[in-house]
Amino acid sequence: GAGTKKSSNPQVHVNNKFAALSRQDQDDRKPTMSSIMNRKGVTPSPSLEKDRAFAALKEVMLDSGRSGVSSSGGAGGGGRAAGSGGSGPPSRESSRLRYGGGSLSGSNVSTSSSTGMQPGGSVSSQPSPVPTPAVAAVQIAPLMSEEEGERKTKTIIMEWLDNNNIQETVQTVQDTFVGVPNLVLFLRSALNLVLDHRKVIARPRTGHLMAVLVQENILPHQELIKEFAFVVEMGDDYKVDIPHVWKYIGELLGPVIAQEVFSFADLRSTADQVRPSKGFATALAEIIRILIKDKGPGWIRTQWESSRVQMKDFVPEEDVDKFIKENNLGFIMGEGEVQGVADASLTPVMVEEKILSFLYKDNDKVLDHIGDWLNANVGEKTKENDFIKALTRAVIKASLKGDKFSSSKLLKNEKLIKKFVDNDEGRELACLYSIQNLLVNELVQAPSVLLETFQTLYENGTISRDAFLRWKDPRQDEHICDVEHAGKGVALASLQSFFVSLSEQDDTDDETPS
Template sequence: MSRVVCDSFFYVIEKKQHYRLKTGLLFANLLRSEKIQLNDYINGLKEVLPQADDLKIDIPKIWDCLAELLVDVICEEVLPLRELHSCCHVLIEQKQADKLLAPLFKLMVSRKGPMFLSSIWKQSNLRVEDFVSDNVTAGFIQDNQLEFLVGGKIKMSFEEMQEALCKVISTSSEIDSISNWISSNIEGQLKENTFIRALATAITIVSLDNKSKLSLSKLTAFQKLITLYVDNDSNKEMQYLYAIQTLINKMEHPQGLLLQICNCLYDMGVISEESFLAWEKDEDPAEQAGKGVALKQLTSFFTQLKENDEDEEDEGSASGN
């Protein structure tokens, strides 16, 4: 069976990326279902990796190719990182292990996010120095943005942050639990617009039933969470509205959904009247995607807001007289 692993790698190593990724996924499934034993897979891999340096003459992107074959068995957690380390013994001696780790970790982060890599790295009790020479460790970490492996904060993209927040807030109804997770994982990005937009998007997605129908009870349940992070800050309130505008535009403007969301946010008092009106008038070129359609759907909403303003001004004038 170890020969099957070895021959399969060499069979697809020069083919298109699609075949390498499918082969990697095949072995992940075979290992999970125990059709192939982990020791057999490891022995096959130990036959392949020592030949990588010689193969780079004919296959300049050999390290990327190997990373594509390995990413699924790591991401599916059927090949522990410590076992990968044992397979890389010859590469470590040749000071080539960093050339495999760089594209492999890049694929892993792209596939499952930095939090996943950070988690399994901690579980392995490995150090970067176990793979990479001390004199190049710092450069390897910096060049590949892997600071989080040595205690640095994880820097997440909008998509990674949104996906992670969706998972957290959909599985926990406790505000303290959610805020503790946010403090532990996104602390360094709390002041960035990306965080508020990701939070707004995640809350809205989790508050939907059947993907396009709003559950008022679900959205209302997030009132304290929204208030905690928006905190009557006009810029954050605007970012929240930008995020909803972007999401609704991606959803191709389901009839009545945006109006329901805005009515609920206004009734909860988490987005002020001033911020809604500022968003309506905003002409930032970078924020115009879907804006026209959104405003048409909110005609009655803004009409009501302005009538409320006029009523308050009339009452103020009457009391003054």
């Protein structure tokens, strides 16, 4: 304020004028500086200058406080109470609310704490602590009524089942159900809504949505376990009205495990109140059926072992052997393989996308997991040219990142092509035409990418020399479709050095004595 004098003591800090008001009464109760100095045996010391500086500063602050604040806000009474007469600064009430009640009291803004004054009257050499800044009030979203939550949940879930737009649905959930209590209401309402829904996709889609909400840190993982645990606990009661409830519970849980939001250990936790039971065994069989289709037997076995679960954790011990045999689950225990049955619903595009999703995981067991998945879900169709093309496209795409080509990734993943092409020239040609169409026509990659791909496949024995020469032969064009014919000339122009190298090697082989 006006007239404020600059203190000679740099360690004296005044943080607000309310602290000065609070200090007034306390200082009135302290012995005066003159009475202290007049005591017998006490002689003036250098600290006297500091004491005088403090006294002058205190007077300035008292004058400033009187000019800015009503006299009713003195120390000792804790400042202006809510609802008392007069109007104090707007920050007083909000500050009290932010700190959880109680006004600024004399003990909190005492002279010693604000100025470093010690009980004996000397000035501390330590700097004054800086007051903690006020924290903004936390806005807590109001809890929806159950009726409102169910109504909004139904709207969101029905839209999700119709449009399958995960980004839009997640954003709508986040905007509509603010705060964990409301999100739990959404989760509970959604599970109740789809548990016996007539649409087959309702439960897998809802399970997928819940998994994404957890992955996006919107829905707490533990809340998902709790709500599923409640549904599982009530399973036998639901069965009275929903005969296939345990299968439906499996349909909900399968996608959550497939997306690695739940482990098999989490699954065991959801079943704590009922396991082992025949009902939950039905749910487990459905979960594993879904996982075989989505992730493959190898992935299931890896997850099962890492979770350290046992079949008797879910199935009554006396029924374990029968359960494993009836559901062809010996592979989980390392006994046998899944009998591959081609899934008629799988298109080449779907196979390509699935293989690519595995390859993007890029872990040590990924090739084994892909092989297991293909054997279990594609079966004998792995020998067809359409499958070879899908497999090849996935391997090449996984080796590309924008315009950059990773030869190391191709070297690692081309083993898949080699395994399923299996030295069959027809499948080898399907592989080469697939590469030509992808790199030249679709992705329009630099010629060097096509050249390096062909060289890698040849040098590692994935594709035979005869297959490359047959692919180059114009007479082969009579047996291919228009899509495979497109871009052939451009590809050949990019591969001149490659075929010159093959010819030179052929000449060398002819000259070698037998």
